[in-house]
Amino acid sequence: MPHEPGATFHPETLAIMAGYDPASASGAAKPPVYLTSTFVYESAEQARAIHEAYFRGTGPMAGQPAYIYARLSHPNLAMLETRLAAIDGAQSAAVFASGMAAHSAIALTHLRPGDSVLHSRPIYGGTEALYNQMMPHFGVHAVPIGDGCDGDHIRAQAELALAQGPLALIVIETPANPTAALTDIALVVAIADEIGARIGRRPLVVCDNTFLAPFAQRPVELGVDLTMTSLTKYCGGHSDLLAGGVSGRAEVIAPLLQWRTMLGSHCDPFTCWLVLRSLESVAVRSERAMSNAALVAAFLRDHGKVAGVTFLGFLPEGTPQRMVYDRQCKGAGSTFSFHLHGGEAEAFRLLDGLRLVKQAVSLGGSETLACHSATTTHYNVPAEARAAGGITEGTIRLSVGIEHPDDLIADFAQALEHV
Numbered sequence: 455m456p457h458e459p460g461a462t463f464h465p466e467t468l469a470i471m472a473g474y475d476p477a478s479a480s481g482a483a484k485p486p487v488y489l490t491s492t493f494v495y496e497s498a499e500q501a502r503a504i505h506e507a508y509f510r511g512t513g514p515m516a517g518q519p520a521y522i523y524a525r526l527s528h529p530n531l532a533m534l535e536t537r538l539a540a541i542d543g544a545q546s547a548a549v550f551a552s553g554m555a556a557h558s559a560i561a562l563t564h565l566r567p568g569d570s571v572l573h574s575r576p577i578y579g580g581t582e583a584l585y586n587q588m589m590p591h592f593g594v595h596a597v598p599i600g601d602g603c604d605g606d607h608i609r610a611q612a613e614l615a616l617a618q619g620p621l622a623l624i625v626i627e628t629p630a631n632p633t634a635a636l637t638d639i640a641l642v643v644a645i646a647d648e649i650g651a652r653i654g655r656r657p658l659v660v661c662d663n664t665f666l667a668p669f670a671q672r673p674v675e676l677g678v679d680l681t682m683t684s685l686t687k688y689c690g691g692h693s694d695l696l697a698g699g700v701s702g703r704a705e706v707i708a709p710l711l712q713w714r715t716m717l718g719s720h721c722d723p724f725t726c727w728l729v730l731r732s733l734e735s736v737a738v739r740s741e742r743a744m745s746n747a748a749l750v751a752a753f754l755r756d757h758g759k760v761a762g763v764t765f766l767g768f769l770p771e772g773t774p775q776r777m778v779y780d781r782q783c784k785g786a787g788s789t790f791s792f793h794l795h796g797g798e799a800e801a802f803r804l805l806d807g808l809r810l811v812k813q814a815v816s817l818g819g820s821e822t823l824a825c826h827s828a829t830t831t832h833y834n835v836p837a838e839a840r841a842a843g844g845i846t847e848g849t850i851r852l853s854v855g856i857e858h859p860d861d862l863i864a865d866f867a868q869a870l871e872h873v
């Protein structure tokens with residue numbers, strides 16, 4: 455029972471209390487923002503003890519909260535990291551200035567020249583470029599996984615990666631943008647274990663959990679080493695900040711923190727304060743956004759001008775993707791795509807006809823956003839690759855927010871009349 459002494463609370467409860475103790479700040483019910491770059495020592499002796507604890511993990515201050523300089527850590531960052539780790543069900547967390555700062559730190563920390571990486575595809579454009587355009591400059595090879603639910607395919611791609619160098623990292627994003635393609639998280643973890651037993655070095659499994667966020671999918675519980683989340687999206691939840699988080703075992707997070715100190719990509723105090731506050735409501739916001747999304751997706755699916763909707767909740771029973779969905783997702787999320795009959799002209803008429811829904815990239819905010827994939831988020835992707843990924847000239851991506859669902863449906867109904 456979660457309320458017995460010593461027992462842990464549910465993640466929804468931890469989201470409201472973990473990481474901040476009012477007694478630490480004059481009883482303030484909510485945390486102050488610590489706008490300071492440096493921290494004053496009580497004495498030269500204490501300064502030495504703090505540095506010893508930080509660099510060696512030993513001495514009288516070992517394990518105690520103590521700060522040196524804000525680029526290394528600061529109180530608002532520590533609060534947010536404690537809360538994020540608690541929500542994700544992990545031992546430890548590191549928070550960065552953006553989701554891509556988190557992905558970049560993972561790559562620099564856990565890859566060495568000659569290593570190879572396996573990654574799901576499609577994957578977020580920044581992650582695709584990191585592993586296929588930037589990391590090759592450092593002698594790292596990337597191999598894509600096309601069908602993340604097919605063990606034979608994943609094992610075959612792992613062999614291709616191993617042929618080029620030790621497989622150090624498996625990076626998966628599930629569900630993936632914009633096709634809602636799923637990767638079987640537990641299967642990938644099992645394959646990483648097989649490879650580890652065979653070559654004596656187990657690749658780390660990283661799951662980008664941005665699309666479903668901590669309450670609808672729990673990768674740490676499914677065995678991944680690192681859960682990465684762009685906190686910019688559902689966790690921040692109001693389209694007013696950028697941040698990124700990584701959760702996992704302390705020994706895998708610790709080297710990320712060292713890299714973050716060198717890269718200077720920590721998250722600043724005010725942004726940490728905003729995310730800490732936003733985490734309190736992410737469970738209820740996600741619930742509302744997901745129930746809205748199910749209603750909007752059903753309306754679009756049944757509309758004569760719509761050719762198809764890639765909403766996870768509509769995965770046909772009995773398919774491998776459906777089985778993976780039922781096993782690892784607690785909800786269908788609220789970001790999906792729909793395809794209009796016709797092409798760019800029809801899509802533009804629909805978008806320009808919307809009165810409530812705004813046109814913008816990004817997702818996971820309180821407001822509903824729509825954009826034309828081929829000319830915005832996937833502008834730089836060659837047409838053939840777009841088609842292979844299921845994006846047509848009539849594809850529109852939607853991030854459904856927490857407005858009243860009737861207002862959203864009414865807006866789509868009137869905009870579809872312009873098509």
Ligand SMILES: *Cc1c(COP(=O)(O)O)cnc(C)c1O
Nearest residue numbers: 552553554578664684686696697
């Ligand atoms: C937005 C996003 C990122 C990058 O996060 P930023 O905070 O924009 O740097 C990474 N992965 C996914 C799935 C995203 O949607």
